[in-house]
Amino acid sequence: MSGHSKWANIKHKKARTDAQKGKVFTKLGREIIVAARAGGSDINNNFRLKVAVENARAANMPNDNINRAIQKGTGAIAAELLEELRYEGYAPGGVAVMVDLMTDNRNRTAGEMRFIFSKNGGNLGEEGSVSWMFARKGQISVPKEGLATTEDDLLMVVLEAGALDFEAQDETYEVFTDADDMETVLRALAESGVRVAEAQVNLIPANLVEISDVEQARKIIRLIEMLEEHNDVQKVSSNLELADSIAAEDL
Numbered sequence: 001m002s003g004h005s006k007w008a009n010i011k012h013k014k015a016r017t018d019a020q021k022g023k024v025f026t027k028l029g030r031e032i033i034v035a036a037r038a039g040g041s042d043i044n045n046n047f048r049l050k051v052a053v054e055n056a057r058a059a060n061m062p063n064d065n066i067n068r069a070i071q072k073g074t075g076a077i078a079a080e081l082l083e084e085l086r087y088e089g090y091a092p093g094g095v096a097v098m099v100d101l102m103t104d105n106r107n108r109t110a111g112e113m114r115f116i117f118s119k120n121g122g123n124l125g126e127e128g129s130v131s132w133m134f135a136r137k138g139q140i141s142v143p144k145e146g147l148a149t150t151e152d153d154l155l156m157v158v159l160e161a162g163a164l165d166f167e168a169q170d171e172t173y174e175v176f177t178d179a180d181d182m183e184t185v186l187r188a189l190a191e192s193g194v195r196v197a198e199a200q201v202n203l204i205p206a207n208l209v210e211i212s213d214v215e216q217a218r219k220i221i222r223l224i225e226m227l228e229e230h231n232d233v234q235k236v237s238s239n240l241e242l243a244d245s246i247a248a249e250d251l
Contacts, residue, residue, distance in 0.1 A: 032052045085101050099237075112230065158175045
């Protein structure tokens with residue numbers, strides 16, 4: 001099964017960079033706050049919160065931080081009021097970009113998003129301008145290290161639970177599902193004793209835009225990196241594909 005490998009590789013490279021910059025706990029904490037605010041503090045009855053907490057634990061976020069974020073979400077302790085927003089736009093070369101964020105100041109964030117896109121040769125679009133190119137899919141990362149089952153057995157577990165796709169990466173197995181089926185697949189993995197490193201609902205592009213010009217690729221990657229470095233940004237999705245001819249370049 002295949003079809004997402006280059007996207008998945010880009011995604012994991014970005015995730016590692018993000019963690020190195022010390023922002024991962026902030027982003028995980030905000031997701032917990034919003035999930036708890038929307039659906040309550042019981043992780044057994046709030047799937048979004050359950051996934052957010054498990055992702056935080058997988059990233060070694062301290063339990064005190066997790067519990068404090070849940071309390072902020074439920075109003076037990078004071079917290080900033082976060083609003084979920086999504087911006088859509090284009091990077092150079094016609095690459096579509098989707099930005100999911102949480103902010104306590106919509107006007108400030110809007111201006112900063114416009115600045116980042118403009119500075120890097122891109123432009124913001126209207127709502128719906130690029131979202132039609134993406135589909136919401138669940139992505140579950142299973143570490144190869146310490147896995148007690150075989151790849152074939154793991155494949156059978158996730159397929160029987162309703163997974164759409166399965167890929168072997170360097171350090172993980174990536175399982176793709178319909179967004180609404182991710183909970184079922186996660187439960188099947190848990191019942192099989194399989195540890196999950198990360199589970200997210202991501203935006204998967206229907207088609208990729210291949211970029212072969214080095215300078216253009218650098219501008220696009222810089223745009224994506226600046227968005228990811230922004231304190232309000234939770235996730236950046238794009239349909240960028242780097243051509244094999246420039247894959248080895250220092251971008």
